[in-house]
Amino acid sequence: MASSARVRALLWVAVMLPVLCAAFSEEKPTDQRVLVLLDDLALKSSHSIFFKSLTSRGYELDFKLADDSKLALQRYGEYLYDALILFAPSVEGQLGGNLDVAAILDFVDSGHDLILAADAHTSDVIRDIATECGVDFDEDTEAVVVDHINFAVQSESDHSLIVGDKLIDADVILGKDGIKGPVLFRGIAHSVNAASDLVVTVLSASPSAFSATPNAVMTAPPALTGTSISLVSVVQARNNARILISGSLDLFSDKFFKSPVQKFGSSSKSASGNEQLALELSKWTFHERGHLKAVNVHHQKVGEKDEPAMYRITDQLEYSVEIHEWTGKEWRPYQADDVQVQFYMMSPYVLKTMDHNGKGLYHTSFQVPDVYGVFQFKVEYKKLGYTSLTLSKQIPVRPFRHNEYERFIKAAYPYYGGAFSMMTGFFVFGIVFLYHK
Incomplete structure (x- = not known):
């Protein structure tokens, strides 16, 4: 009897779970x-x-x-x-x-x-x-x-x-x-x-x-x-x-x-x-119109799928979010050309207007600034008649490690040239000074 009652309970859960979800x-x-x-x-x-x-x-x-x-x-x-x-x-x-x-x-x-x-x-x-x-x-x-x-x-x-x-x-x-x-x-x-x-x-x-x-x-x-x-x-x-x-x-x-x-x-x-x-x-x-919600906020390096724990300066990243509007009966993709994202630390270092695919997905890509610290992805969307959206996600940005720098930096070529030219000149001067009167 106990086993049959348990079976009936499991069957009830199996039938009702999709409805409740x-x-x-x-x-x-x-x-x-x-x-x-x-x-x-x-x-x-x-x-x-x-x-x-x-x-x-x-x-x-x-x-x-x-x-x-x-x-x-x-x-x-x-x-x-x-x-x-x-x-x-x-x-x-x-x-x-x-x-x-x-x-x-x-x-x-x-x-x-x-x-x-x-x-x-x-x-x-x-x-x-x-x-x-x-x-x-x-x-x-x-x-x-x-x-x-x-x-x-x-x-x-x-x-x-x-x-x-x-x-x-x-x-x-x-x-x-x-x-x-x-x-x-x-x-x-x-x-x-x-x-x-x-x-x-x-x-x-x-x-x-x-x-x-x-x-x-x-x-x-x-x-x-x-x-x-x-x-x-x-x-x-x-x-x-x-x-x-x-x-x-x-x-x-x-x-x-x-x-x-x-x-x-x-x-x-x-x-x-x-x-x-x-x-x-x-x-x-009564919010039958003009009510927005944002879901599936995601960011990652270009070419990758998983969100990193932190970014490195000058990394290329992608940011995306889905925005939907309630019509009184169902959620429909929201379409607008004025949704912006900020990469923010004390003040916005990057401000980008996001593109959308017509199905509610907004996305953009940009380069991480050459400044390290704790940044935020911020979306603050306020438009007449629509509920405001305020999204923020914190992410640290680190500098290059000692073994990640380039061996020869292009910007330093003049300094490299100056150092080697001075060594060459000193060598030539030494030969001239020692073996010529």
């Missing part, structure tokens, strides 16, 4: 478990198209009220969710349960993703989270974005329903096809630090827009005007966590998705681009 080898960087915090559960129906687009792509959405006393992002040191959608702009005071600004920032610092939407009633909690992520909402709590030229004709008299079409030119963020229609926006303005390479404005306002309180007498110039107003921005942290910040919660609503857009001064109507924009931005934020 395949499951573990297919690393998926996309988020799966998403916590959705809402001001009101009615948002589940008013924003149903956006949420259904996420569930259709395999995401598990957990809807909860933002002031739920049982809220928690982690338990026993393990995070319960991979991403957070914060559609609760008007939540008063602190969030429910163990959630606060610090907990959400720790969530992002741990490599998790965040979608945050605001509106005209945004609370201080949401503003503080946005500020810590590098985005500053207008300090005037009653101000919204107003545009008396680029507004939708169905807008109220305050012209706060604006039409935005100034989108970033980045296929990796908005998709290869781009956003086909104009975007409806009703919400508040924010600004980003132009010197920061982490925050990028996706949708900006037109030059005629400004941030002010509707139907109020302006006693001073508005703080934010024109194209300096950011409507939708994205952040990619240094740990490759991604954040989407929108000044409008309505931008994700079914009403804006399906509403035809007629811009002031135009007699034609067009389909709204809100649904496509929300879909593409959610793909980018």
Whole structure:
């Protein structure tokens, strides 16, 4: 009986081992478990198209009220969710349960993703989270974005329903096809630090827009005007966590998705681009696009296959790495002409742009500098919309041994000639001096 049970166990392992190996080898960087915090559960129906687009792509959405006393992002040191959608702009005071600004920032610092939407009633909690992520909402709590030229004709008299079409030119963020229609926006303005390479404005306002309180007498110039107003921005942290910040919660609503857009001064109507924009931005934020990984980093002497323990000065070496991009379903070879490798010690001694074979393999060759010490192969690849790659591999470089130098160095031939000519001259002088008067 014991032997038959052992045989059955071995058969089970033999059947399941390939399945388990395949499951573990297919690393998926996309988020799966998403916590959705809402001001009101009615948002589940008013924003149903956006949420259904996420569930259709395999995401598990957990809807909860933002002031739920049982809220928690982690338990026993393990995070319960991979991403957070914060559609609760008007939540008063602190969030429910163990959630606060610090907990959400720790969530992002741990490599998790965040979608945050605001509106005209945004609370201080949401503003503080946005500020810590590098985005500053207008300090005037009653101000919204107003545009008396680029507004939708169905807008109220305050012209706060604006039409935005100034989108970033980045296929990796908005998709290869781009956003086909104009975007409806009703919400508040924010600004980003132009010197920061982490925050990028996706949708900006037109030059005629400004941030002010509707139907109020302006006693001073508005703080934010024109194209300096950011409507939708994205952040990619240094740990490759991604954040989407929108000044409008309505931008994700079914009403804006399906509403035809007629811009002031135009007699034609067009389909709204809100649904496509929300879909593409959610793909980018949840790493369905623009996520890179590097594998099979290898270096060796030219003509050899094994990695050496060290190199000698002036050796010829080869360096290679494979880079792949996640498409939401599978890993595909990444193709670019700007991937560089450094041979680095305190500063780069060699900087080479690598060639690729169209199948994800990047390679180059170069000569080791005539300097010995401890060097590093470094690849620091940072490109708009893509996760950053930082690779480093340490290798020592030694000088020639005493028996590895050439017997006669070409550069020393003049010195050799000088020494032998002096000996010859001294010999001739000695003969002349001794045997001739």
